[in-house]
């Protein structure tokens with residue numbers, strides 16, 4: 522069964538089409554990278570898919586009741602604002618809220634999910650720290666851990682690797698890839714095309730209206746990384762030239778120069 526279906530999803534803001542007629546389906550086992558230049562509409566598309574902003578067309582997640590949706594998809598937004606001075610452990614435990622009944626305390630299963638998420642993101646040393654006193658990268662890892670603790674079939678994250686050091690970027694991508702290998706799915710927006718190419722099973726490329734010759738922004742390509750990132754699209758959509766090789770160490774992608 523599909524974990525997300527979008528059918529002609531469109532978002533207009535202030536009279537401007539930000540997302541135009543996006544249709545796609547995400548199946549179990551996929552690690553999907555949502556890519557596109559600044560302003561392409563990646564955040565808007567994911568927020569509309571989750572039902573967080575008004576949209577035209579259909580999203581299977583937006584159509585769900587809030588509690589059902591919170592069990593179907595976890596969401597890590599781009600803003601890493603943590604307002605409450607709770608401990609890291611308590612913040613990660615918030616990911617279990619959709620699984621708790623009214624007034625119900627955390628069960629051993631909930632605690633195990635929190636422990637696993639904290640271990641996956643390497644947060645054991647920060648477990649008792651105030652979540653409001655973390656570096657940007659630490660806060661990002663805590664918010665990813667909260668999403669992991671939610672243990673949903675689909676995990677959606679907006680630029681989860683932004684601000685992470687190289688080791689944590691790679692381990693985070695490996696964590697998402699492992700979830701996909703278990704039969705869950707991840708939809709993750711990314712600017713680092715090298716990470717996207719190495720770890721994602723599929724890329725969805727969207728472009729702003731201004732980048733397209735026909736003036737129609739939206740979904741430009743959807744498929745395997747090597748099929749999506751053609752030299753022509755890299756030039757037209759991103760305005761770059763890149764080296765893309767498949768070596769002994771897997772696919773390697775390196776942007777080389779600006780073309781415009």
Ligand SMILES: Nc1ncnc2c1ncn2[C@@H]1O[C@H](COP(=O)(O)OP(=O)(O)OP(=O)(O)O)[C@@H](O)[C@H]1O
Pocket residue numbers: 534535539557558559560561562563564565566
């Ligand atoms: N509340 C809003 N009102 C009007 N326009 C908006 C609003 N939010 C976003 N936009 C516009 O929608 C477009 C897409 O924004 P969005 O944040 O979805 O892009 P993005 O692909 O996630 O960009 P980035 O890579 O820079 O994070 C941008 O041109 C942005 O200015």
